[in-house]
Amino acid sequence: MVMTLNPIDFDTAQRIVGLVGAWGYQARALATTRWGMSSDDRETVRRRVRLLSAALRSGRLSRADQQSVRADRTVLRSWLRRTWWPQVRYYQLATRLDVLFPEWAERVQREHRPAPEVEAAWFEGPDPVIDPLWRVIVPELRASDVARLQRVVDAWGGDRELMVDDPHDRFGDAQRCVYEVRVARVARSCRRLGGRASLRAESVEEDAGLWLLGTGATVDGRGEGRLMVGGYSIEVDDLTAEEAGGLVELLKEWGYRQARTLNARAWWSQSLPPDGVRHNVRIARMALRSGLLTPDEAAMARQDLRRYRAWLLRRRWWSVGQVMRGSFARLRGIVRREAVDDR
Amino acid sequence: MDKAVEDSWLVDIPGLSYQDTARLIEEVSRWPGKLGPIAWDPRLSLIELFDARHCRFLLRVYDAAAVTWLLPGDRCLLEFALEACRACLLSFSDEVGSRRVALLRS
Structure with missing residues (x-):
């Protein structure tokens, strides 16, 4: 059983320690400036x-x-x-x-x-x-090969777990991370940014800021702001650089030419479900409209907007391209028929 | 520990039985001042004590969890937990903890 009291002074704490000590307990008094207590259901x-x-x-x-x-x-x-x-x-x-x-x-x-x-x-x-922590990024990984990879990891021995993450994860370098924080901050300063998009911007600002602090990444302002999009992210507990390199070689033998290793300390990862991408579109658009971005930042924001929109179009349950192609085909058919009729 | 500086205290009593909890509550209720004892059943609530070091560890863990896809409820708890960790670090007098908080705030 645990008992709590209002914050108590030193003398009361010592009195309680003495009292329960006489009952056979080894109690200790802890200063709340050094110790906290939590209770969770x-x-x-x-x-x-x-x-x-x-x-x-x-x-x-x-x-x-x-x-x-x-x-x-x-x-x-x-x-x-x-x-x-x-x-x-x-x-x-x-x-x-x-x-x-x-x-x-x-x-x-x-x-x-x-x-x-x-x-x-x-x-x-x-x-x-x-x-340093290592991951392997594999675009278009087949489900059957996940099982093969699992067998490879099992053969390494020990209790190591293979984890395959969402292909929608994106990885950015420190420069890119700083850029995203900046865009999020500018977008949040716009009053018209909606509630959820505002929350998303806040979360980007927070997460990216923490990542920058945690990795100690330094930014000189001249980086390329590289972004890696798509591909399944493969993780194994305690994956070393050599093991990651070995996995990439193996995956290349299996036909995945674009497989590559990635140092998780040097690359900031972001998981973006479709809703997150939609919010990012709004954030980038608001930041652009504000006119507060530098020319370089604005160029990156425009590039991002194109990328996000292309991704969202590809992910629709019906393909926009198919519909457009079908419409043009029908239009061409009508025009041809009319041309034939005219003859 | 300087009792003049540390003016607020907790008492940790590992393994306190139900019967002794009742005895203790009865005892402290008679003491002057409103101590307001509350008993927590450890089978219904998980009670944990933590220090600045554990807070910093939790910040690293939640920071790592934040970059993954989470259910909305879990994301909510994560944000609450991050806030709570930072608030605790602020309240702790630990020097390393204070530096970390200063970094987080900058």
Whole structure:
């Protein structure tokens, strides 16, 4: 059981430590300037597990962080399993019937002890060194080859997991990242930017800013602002540069000539579902209309707009090209028929 | 630790039983001042203690998760968690934590 009080002063804290110490507990007083406390319900914990999995999938964590995340996820899952409501009811029943069935009650209570604290791992040692993380980008990867790749990774041994990410992910270098932050900021300054697009712009500004801080990327203002679009992103836990190179060679043997390695620390990745692309169109358009972009930024924004629109057209459930071609064909047919009739 | 500087405290009592929680609540309710004890069942709520180091770790983790595709509810929790981590780092007196927050704000 956990008990909380209003923030208490030092003397009260010491009094409580002394009191429960006499009952056999090893309590400690913690200053709130150094320690915080959080309480999460089951739904929040479930969401946290999904966030941890997403962080692992992003391929942007150092090895030490990955290990900590896995340990954290195991603890959270274990807590979720133990606190499943039938388990809780079972425990409560055992507690109520402990006079009648002491051995059984004791066994149940032993098995359902509260989850262990997850704080221990964070006390000592410096922050982990950030190693370069590698991914492999493969345009047009076939589903059958994913299974083949999985077999290759399994053959490497160990408990390594292959993850294949969305082909809509885009990767930009630091210069590109700075440009996106700038466009988002300019677009947000426009009052006419809609609610969702504004949220999207805010999120881009935030995410890209954090990435720049996290990677320590430096921008000299003369970069090319490179952008890599499309292709499945393949990630394997702790993929080294050599292994990534090996995978690319293998994929080239299988016919994927455009497969390439990518250092996840040097490339900012963004997952863009269709709605995100639509918001980006609005953000770029608003930024262009504001007239606050430099000529270079405006040129990039126009190029982006063309790219986004082309992507959205390709992704429609009906192909615009087909409809246009069909309309022209019908028009040509009508013109020909009329020409024949005229003769 | 300088008790004059640290004016607000938590007490961590690992393994406190139900019976002893009730005893403790009864005891502190008699003390002067409104301490307002609240008992949390660890099977219904996951209670965690964290320090600045853990906050910085969470910032890195959530930062990494932010670049992936997430369900709207998860994205919402992520944004809330990032805010909470930053707020905690601000409130912590840890020097490294303060530097990190300064970086995030710049």
